[in-house]
Amino acid sequence: MLPRIILVSALLAAGPASAQWFHVTTPGIPRTPDGKPNLTAPTPRGPDGKPLLNGIWQMNGKYLQNIAADMKPEDVPYQPWAEQLFQARQNGALGKTDPAARCIPGMPKLDALPYPFKIIETPGMVMMLFEGFTTFRQIFTDGRELPKDPNPAWFGYSVGKWEGDDWVVNTIGIKESTWLDNAGRPHSDALHLIERFQRRDFGHMDILLTIDDPKAYTKPWTVKEDLRLIPDTELLEYVCVENEKDYGHLVGK
């Protein structure tokens, strides 16, 4: 995983400095008298009283490497085959088999990339625009049901609904070759992801992510990932395939 870490550090450090629209004033943000965003102001709400999720968000980077970073290792309820595969992938031993190493994004790692994403709510559909891979998710809120026998996709199929102040996104149909994290936790074609978006205040949000995959784990398990709002900036372009030099240094088949 060393090349990936180098790539991330270099991009984060070098990209923004020369990019454009990196300093815009995001409208609608509460500010302190000196003009700084007040990120602990109350959660904004729409006319229906539900929290607004719009904004540019960045996840705590540790979950990309290890989705179970806040758990005791023995608390991840692996099925035996899943634990064996996870162990086999340890320390980058099978790095080449991670689709992301070939510039293929997938869920659930997409949410955990160390680059920001923008949430835009529209009637019937919520968009997530990801700086990482310059790609997007559509989460449908028009009442449609999840497909019954979906054609497996890297991002799966997602529908969202409100439960109190939680925006709950259910996703199925994810290709089984994606990894849950860079550490290599696997999943099966039975994976059902449940993301509960909880905006705590203006500048902070949690995603309670439940991994429900009875073929790979003996019971559903949940992690809490924290995000912060990134005000007064804009997404940059990120094209993974351009001048990609990592893959040749990764090991595995």
Place this chain on the structure above:
Amino acid sequence: MIMRIIAAVALLTGAASAQWLTTKTPNVPRTADGKPNLTAPAPRLADGKPDLSGIWNPNPKYVRDIAVDLKPGEVPMQPWAEAVFKERLAGLHSYEEPDANCLPQGVPKLDTAPAPWKLIQVPGQVVILYEAFTQFRQIFLDGRKLPVDPNPIWLGYSVGHWDGDTLVVESNGFNGKAWLDQVGHPTTEKLRVTEKYRRTDFGHMQIEITIDDPGAYTKPWTVKEGPTLLVDSELLEFVCSENEQDVKHMGTKK
């Protein structure tokens, strides 16, 4: 280009087994038998501006040659650009085409990529979600100006404004690596693109595209394209890097 045609066929077979392809699009005027009435008037938003939103399907002939409707010689290429274009037209560089290497098509080729795109209007911006490579583009309508000395990128920087019922999108900051089409009309970092989007009726859009690139062309030139609305469907996932087998069959390195 045969490989690309095969790739397009693969897209068709993908569609058959995909999901949410028979979703009923809401707010579509329909005839008595339930079919979409694509010649009904263009819809408008509450503020009176045309509602351009929807899934639009490009006419695929423009991805092959953006100037297909122009007469030979009407693309005002500078000598070096014409020389490059002729070599690319002969297939000598097809393995270098960014699109074939899963690199972004750039603007305006993305408008013509033979896969649909979804346009969404939200306050302050327009977002276009492209099935092609599952990419997106943001067009800002919040009054910001184009950047003065932009970091060059594939999709550039785009701002829009309304001119009557026409959405005028201006873009700069391109990296000069994109081809305007498969036959290989070149671009440089001096490229500026103006796209004028006008929804002529419910099911039809006209896009007038002006290529202003003093690095490659002697004067600005303009083409027109006309995507049609795709109703009762949804974008599919299109991940170019997955099992890509085309490029090794394309052209030969000199």
